[in-house]
Amino acid sequence: MGEQILLKHKVVSLDGYKASGGWTALEKATRMEPAAIIDEVKKSGLRGRGGAGFPAGLKWSFIPKDSPKERYVVCNADEGEPGTFKDRELIRMNPYLLIEGMAIAGRAIGARTGYIYIRGEFAREAALLEKCIGEAKVSGFLGDKLFGSAFGFDLHVHKGAGAYICGEETALLESIEGRRGQPRLKPPYPAVEGLFACPTVINNVETLAAVPAIIERGGAWYAGIGAGKSTGTKLFSISGPVKKPGVYEADLGIPFKTFLEDYAGGMADGKKLKAVIPGGSSTPVLTAEEALNAKLDYESLAAAGSMLGSGGIIVIAEGTCMVDALLVLAKFYHHESCGQCTPCREGAGWTETVLRRFEEGGAKPGDADLLLSIANNMMGRTICPLADALAMPVISFIAKFRDEFDAHAAGNTCRMGASR
Amino acid sequence: MKKFKFSEEFNRKVAPTVARYPRAEAALIPLMQEVQRELGHFPDEAAQALAGLLGVSYARVKGVLTFYTMFRREPGGKYLLQVCRNLSCHLAGSVKLLEYLKGRLGIEEGGTTHDGVFTLITAECLGACGTAPVMMVNDDYHESLTVEKLDKLISDLRAAAKAHK
The missing domain is CATH 1.20.1440.230 (NADH-ubiquinone oxidoreductase 51kDa subunit, iron-sulphur binding domain)
Known part of the structure; x- marks a missing residue:
């Protein structure tokens, strides 16, 4: 099994996070030019982990350099695509990693404020994030003049109220602004006119949480993991009749068969695989044969006629209608x-x-x-x-x-x- | 419409909530959540009052209130049971759990027990598919449920409700 970047071990305290090397990437980022941070993320090949797979560095580079407006970093934690439960796990395992990733994104695009939009049902996780943000502020990892630099970053948690559509990025922005979550026509894209009509970067929890390691160890290192244009590791959530359903971090490009057997323990109760929804409920279903021949990365699943999506794998057994x-x-x-x-x-x-x-x-x-x-x-x-x-x-x-x-x-x- | 009076606790929270955003209206949903946290539901009178407080139209607040499923417009039971009915939970037997609950509580989906202890509804994917089937009780998740576990949980909640009376 490959290296664990996101879910290495459970980090329960700010001190524990610091001891395991936390905040060093943010400190480094405060000394880097914003353009250099964006370049590093571009080089890493990191793609949006919420479902669309859009290159994160490119998304960040769309923020107008000369805009006099405020800029915002928004984290999409409105996890609700059926079959997907990785962001909840990541927040519970390593909340500070997300906070650090958001602060680095803030430095990269010149934002002083970030919002974490988390689905309302995740009340416990929202409270955990609020606690962690509070601690980070007290310890000087959020707030003004971070690490003695001119850069400051503040973070707020904004809870959703029960609407799957708010996982769509412009509906999410409407929701933060206190409206019904109805998606906006694009363009303008959020990078130009997003939250409060200001340039905004919106990324999924997992995308932002991958950023600290990329800044610390370099984009080239991250790009060396995975398969082709699908770089890095990915959190896969697997549910349905398998022996060990759950969230696992694996290198992109892992064959589905290997993932099913080595990570999820294979089918439960001697059941036979019938079909697989590979990337959340909206991605086209694969037959057992198609799935067993597929690799879990953006290109391979597209070639198989489906999508990597959010990496929410729903396994369906024979006998299911x-x-x-x-x-x-x-x-x-x-x-x-x-x-x-x-x-x-x-x-x-x-x-x-x-x-x-x-x-x-x-x-x-x-x-x-x-x-x-x-x-x-x-x-x-x-x-x-x-x-x-x-x-x-x-x-x-x-x-x-x-x-x-x-x-x-x-x-x-x-x-x-x-x-x- | 009856005049709605916000609690003192609520009033104390208004300024810090509004301060998180460059526009006061962005505090609408968090403040609606606060009203619901205090009262257990969000009454229509509060929509009028909150519209006045934030300087937005009543229609805007009502629109938000009716769009988001977590806002409850009518008072319900002490414990809101939300059974996830999406695919992973469905494959893991959520239909059986729902039927069990209807039978044991003697209510249909959307109903509240006579003693005011339980309200039963279904929910769309709660984002915990690895531990399906899942049900929420107010803010808490109960995962990897079976009829046996559910049976005990309902008994425990009933006892807790009685003890608090």
Whole structure:
């Protein structure tokens, strides 16, 4: 197993963090030119760990150098993509690492203030972060004139209130500003006009937590880990019927088969692998065979017809009804659609309605095609990717498990009832 | 509409909360959360009062109140039970847990027990899929649940509620 950068061991106190080498990267960053920090992150090849995989250094470089406005660093800790539970683990294991990463990002883009937007359900984790931020302020790791430099950085925790859509970066900004979490049209991108209409960098918890090691040990070192353009380590959350579900840090590019067996302990209770959702519920499902031949990195999963996404792996065993599983996801996206765009609001509702017919009776021949038609009318036709996030599972579930949909329609209801 | 009076504790928290942001209106959700923390729900009268306090429209506050699922507009039980119904929990048997709770508590989803101890709802992914099935009781997560564990938990909570009466 590779080196653990994010989850080496549980750090329970500020002193413990300091003793394990914490804050040295921030100290180094205060003596670096901001452009040099951004260059180092660019060199590392670090990509957004929230799901989109956009290069972090490039995102930071979009902040206008000459803007007279305030700038902000925002951490997206609105972890809610079904199957994803890594950020909660990271915050519980090593909260100071995130704080240090955010301060370095602040130094890089010239921000004096950061906000951690954490989902409201993570009340305990939010309280932990507030405690750690308080300690860091008292000990001089946050606040004015850090390490004797002119750079100062302050950090606040902002709790969400129960809306998956706020994980979308512009909905998140709306939410901090005290509005309904409805995504904004882009451009302008947050780098130019983000929080409070000021230049803003938004990164996922895991992305920001990778920054201190990159500054300390260099971008080239980080780029040496992983596979090709998928550099570094990644936190994978694995759930479903495996022996040891949980969060594991592995080098990008690890074969799924190795990950399943060596990290997650293989399938539980002698169950047989049927399908895998590799990167959170919105990423296209893979058949067992596709998954067992895939590597876990951005390019390999794209080549396999899916996405690395958030690294939230949901394992599905033989005996599970795929129509039922898709209905669970459709209900979710219908519930979470912000209602702003018609294709998403109506499409998600109709997808759920039609899927219910399969499960509860009344499905008509051609309903699988109807679902595909709805999905195709949702894809790429909305302000944010939530519509795509439902359309992708619909299209892939039907493409790969069409026989189950047809059998439901022929028999009028679900006979498997596997998980009910 | 009844006039709403904020508590003294709330009033003390307004300035430091507003100070975290360059615009007062950004304190809206944190202050709504504070009202709900004190009262257990967020009454409509408070929306009017908070709109006045922050200088935003009542419609804006009402819009926020109805958008976010964690805001509860009606009083509920002492313990809010939220059973996660998303895929990993579903695969791990959350439907059975929900059915069990409905039976034992004698309420449907969204209902509150007569003694005012429990309100039962379902929630979307709670972000703890590795320890599915999961249920929240107020702010706390209860993970890797089974019917047996749930049975004991409900008994314990009932006893705790009685002791506090």
